[in-house]
Amino acid sequence: MAIFNPPSNPKKDAAPAPPASALPREPDPRTEIGFGPPVAAPPGPSAAPAATARAAEPAAKESLIAADLTIEGRIQGAGHVRIAGRFKGDITVDGDLTIEVGAKVDGGVRARRVTVAGELEGNVESAQRVELLETGVIAGDVKAGTVVVASGARMRGHVEFGWEDGAPARPEHGSRE
Secondary structure, three states: OOOOOOOOOOOOOOOOOOOHHHOOOOOOOOOHHHOOOOOOOOOOOOHHHHHHHHHHOOOOOEEEEOOOOEEEOOEEEOOEEEEOOEEEOOEEEOOEEEEOOOOEEEOOEEOOEEEEOOEEEOOEEEEEEEEEOOOOEEEOOEEEEEEEEOOOOEEEOOEEEOOOOOOOOOOOOOOOO
8 A cells, every 4th residue: 555645736825935135145244243134235237246256255254252151272264253252272363353342362363354352362473464452452472564553552562563574674773783
């Protein structure tokens, strides 16, 4: 004896398929971690090249360590990292690192861009840009292409910026060699 389910006709009250504009899209970098309503591209001829450029360069994902977390270990990867809690260990990312107000990182940092609004106890190496906001504290050495320090920020350590790798150092004024 065979048991089978006869094919049924689709229900007329079933919801129709959503339009293409309602389908999920890549997260918008202007919203935190991709949450929030999607932002449509402006109409006109510039919309197509923007979509092509976005497809050619995939948007980096952002990882978040929430304010109520304390983690010890090592972070290594290609995306962006935002720390709102406490992290103990080294961080090496090809993207950006953001240390939020009230957050603390205890370890060495290697990232493309580093923004410190909380506290960093460790060295920053090989960054393109380091931004120390008015609530930020760094206890360690910083090596970056560009360093921006806001009024009210605190730092204890050695800073090197504006140097390209392999560029000869200029002698200081008044040095005796």
